[in-house]
Amino acid sequence: MTTIIDGKQLAKEVNAKTKERVSALKERGRVPGLVVIIVGDDPASAIYVRNKHRKATQLGINSIVRELPATVSQEELLAIVETYNVDPSVHGILVQSPLPVGLDEQAIVAAIDPAKDVDGFHPLNVGRLFANLPGNHPVSCTPRGIMTMLHSLPVHLRGKHAVVVGRSMIVGRPMAAMLLNADMTVSVAHIYTKNLSELTRTADVLVVATGVAHLIKEKDVKPGAIVIDVGMDRDENGKLTGDVDFDGVAEKTAAITPVPGGVGPMTIATLMEQTVDLCEWSE
Ligand SMILES: NC(=O)C1=CN([C@@H]2O[C@H](COP(=O)(O)OP(=O)(O)OC[C@H]3O[C@@H](n4cnc5c(N)ncnc54)[C@H](OP(=O)(O)O)[C@@H]3O)[C@@H](O)[C@H]2O)C=CC1
Numbered sequence: 001m002t003t004i005i006d007g008k009q010l011a012k013e014v015n016a017k018t019k020e021r022v023s024a025l026k027e028r029g030r031v032p033g034l035v036v037i038i039v040g041d042d043p044a045s046a047i048y049v050r051n052k053h054r055k056a057t058q059l060g061i062n063s064i065v066r067e068l069p070a071t072v073s074q075e076e077l078l079a080i081v082e083t084y085n086v087d088p089s090v091h092g093i094l095v096q097s098p099l100p101v102g103l104d105e106q107a108i109v110a111a112i113d114p115a116k117d118v119d120g121f122h123p124l125n126v127g128r129l130f131a132n133l134p135g136n137h138p139v140s141c142t143p144r145g146i147m148t149m150l151h152s153l154p155v156h157l158r159g160k161h162a163v164v165v166g167r168s169m170i171v172g173r174p175m176a177a178m179l180l181n182a183d184m185t186v187s188v189a190h191i192y193t194k195n196l197s198e199l200t201r202t203a204d205v206l207v208v209a210t211g212v213a214h215l216i217k218e219k220d221v222k223p224g225a226i227v228i229d230v231g232m233d234r235d236e237n238g239k240l241t242g243d244v245d246f247d248g249v250a251e252k253t254a255a256i257t258p259v260p261g262g263v264g265p266m267t268i269a270t271l272m273e274q275t276v277d278l279c280e281w282s283e
């Protein structure tokens, strides 16, 4: 029997806990504050930012969406980030990607106060994750949400083989680090990987984050594997679909995430959770 991992339901459970923590903070006179900076008019980004704002507001987080024109200069954007760095009512700062060409995303991320880096993209926080340092630090929300999903399953990760397909800063790399920190044996695949199918067929846990619709098919998956589909792709008809051919693969797996309703809602719930973490850690 295949378990379809219900990201919407799990996100509800995470959000309920977050809401309670927000209430407890408010009793101490503190309100978690989240700033989402969006530059230009990428339609997908606009939808994600709206979803984040709605969820934050529902949970009692003070959500500010700062919309900037694509013509904003690097210096102006850095100055805006700095105003939030020094604003004590702000606990989390997120710069929605992609940024318009001409803006240096790495430099902007590096300018965020690491203690307010709610995306976990600052090099200091990336380093802490990869070194598996003890202590509190923010990490990328999508892979953290995936870890919450994996921990919700009745399986042990230690010693099992994880294959991560994709090596982006937002998903693949931090995902590989978190699975390694969970004592898994981790392989990371990318565009130069030879015999991808042979590798993915050895995965006990397979995480796919490529942006290639239905890259992973039934033949690419080991029976009984856990498959996590991060993709937010469009099929021939413009419908939202994942990097995994769900219908073919699902019957072979122990557990699988659907798209939509899988990793996406967990990313947003984890962003809210981490905003509250940052507020608590700042006390
Ligand atoms: N649900 C959520 O919360 C989120 C969903 N997403 C979605 O996840 C997907 C991936 O996003 P993101 O990581 O930002 O994407 P990127 O485009 O930054 O990275 C894609 C990665 O996949 C690799 N890749 C691409 N094609 C292949 C292939 N044919 N075989 C093997 N590897 C391949 C690339 O390899 P190389 O490095 O060699 O080029 C690259 O490392 C997208 O659909 C995105 O929309 C992203 C973030 C959050």
Ligand SMILES: Nc1nc(=O)c2c([nH]1)NC[C@@H]1CN(c3ccc(C(=O)N[C@@H](CCC(=O)O)C(=O)O)cc3)C=[N+]21
Binding pocket: 047, 048, 051, 094, 095, 096, 097, 098, 119, 141, 142, 232, 240, 259, 260, 261, 262, 263, 264, 265, 267, 268
């Ligand atoms: N700085 C930054 N941080 C991010 O976290 C970030 C980013 N930039 N850029 C873009 C990606 C993408 N991302 C998603 C968030 C929610 C859904 C989501 O809610 N998905 C729903 C529904 C989507 C729909 O219906 O269109 C689902 O899968 O069910 C998806 C994708 C965050 N990202």
Ligand SMILES: [Mg+2]
Binding pocket: 119, 140, 141, 142, 267, 271
């Ligand atoms: Mg994120």
